[in-house]
Amino acid sequence: MPTPHNNAQKGQIAKTVLMPGDPLRAKFIADTFLQDAVLVNEVRGMLAYTGTYNGKPVTVMGSGMGMPSIGIYSYELFKEYDVDRIIRIGSAGSYSSDAKIYDVVLATSAVSESTYAKVQSGYDKDESYPSKALNDSLRAAAKRLGINMIEGAIHSSDVFYRQPSDEKPTYWEKLRDERGCLAVEMESFALFANASVLGKEAACLLTISDSFISPEITTAEERQTCFTNMMKIALENL
Ligand SMILES: O=P(O)(O)O[C@H]1O[C@H](CO)[C@@H](O)[C@H]1O
Numbered sequence: 001m002p003t004p005h006n007n008a009q010k011g012q013i014a015k016t017v018l019m020p021g022d023p024l025r026a027k028f029i030a031d032t033f034l035q036d037a038v039l040v041n042e043v044r045g046m047l048a049y050t051g052t053y054n055g056k057p058v059t060v061m062g063s064g065m066g067m068p069s070i071g072i073y074s075y076e077l078f079k080e081y082d083v084d085r086i087i088r089i090g091s092a093g094s095y096s097s098d099a100k101i102y103d104v105v106l107a108t109s110a111v112s113e114s115t116y117a118k119v120q121s122g123y124d125k126d127e128s129y130p131s132k133a134l135n136d137s138l139r140a141a142a143k144r145l146g147i148n149m150i151e152g153a154i155h156s157s158d159v160f161y162r163q164p165s166d167e168k169p170t171y172w173e174k175l176r177d178e179r180g181c182l183a184v185e186m187e188s189f190a191l192f193a194n195a196s197v198l199g200k201e202a203a204c205l206l207t208i209s210d211s212f213i214s215p216e217i218t219t220a221e222e223r224q225t226c227f228t229n230m231m232k233i234a235l236e237n238l
């Protein structure tokens with residue numbers, strides 16, 4: 001029962017899907033952590049693998065970058081493949097001295113300028129929310145592993161490269177100080193909105209890859225391979 005964007009058969013996708021933006025991060029997770037991983041989608045290079053972790057079935061699939069992209073893939077997974085829960089595992093830029101490079105952030109909400117949810121379902125608020133039960137389960141998994149997580153709102157942005165501006169405070173200082181956003185990424189607002197309208201569960205774990213307040217930055221290779229703590233938490237949650 002393939003879709004225009006996914007040529008997996010229905011039974012080839014597990015009930016729980018881990019979704020990094022980068023399809024090569026999905027391949028890394030399959031190669032590093034899964035047993036008996038099988039490539040089940042490669043349409044548009046959006047690699048998806050299904051295997052097991054400690055005997056539990058799981059699929060890892062790239063979402064691409066931005067809300068339109070994760071909007072398509074997550075909607076199809078929930079609606080056409082009967083997926084119950086999607087855990088995004090992404091990279092993020094820190095807006096706060098509380099979130100340092102390689103720290104893991106658990107999103108408690110996603111604040112966004114995106115029109116995705118309004119257009120998709122008429123939802124006209126600028127903040128969407130993960131599943132409370134799934135977040136609790138991720139907290140318990142992190143605790144079992146002894147991995148520290150920072151929690152808070154995140155900014156889901158439609159724009160990666162903004163034109164420089166002299167505005168003070170900056171847009172990101174306002175998001176931090178007025179909305180409590182710890183960091184920025186580009187997908188969770190749409191993922192949470194899709195899960196909510198379809199009665200499914202979603203959550204988002206992020207690893208800080210760069211910072212708006214200090215010059216620290218990680219390479220593309222590190223982003224692909226070194227974000228293992230959030231991967232371990234998401235897998236332990238199974
Ligand atoms: O590392 P991923 O999961 O792709 O997440 C972040 O990285 C991309 C931008 O570089 C955006 O997709 C953003 O959300």
Ligand SMILES: O=c1cc[nH]c(=O)[nH]1
Pocket residue numbers: 091092093094160184185186209210
């Ligand atoms: O969306 C993102 C992800 C990582 N770093 C950023 O600055 N933005």
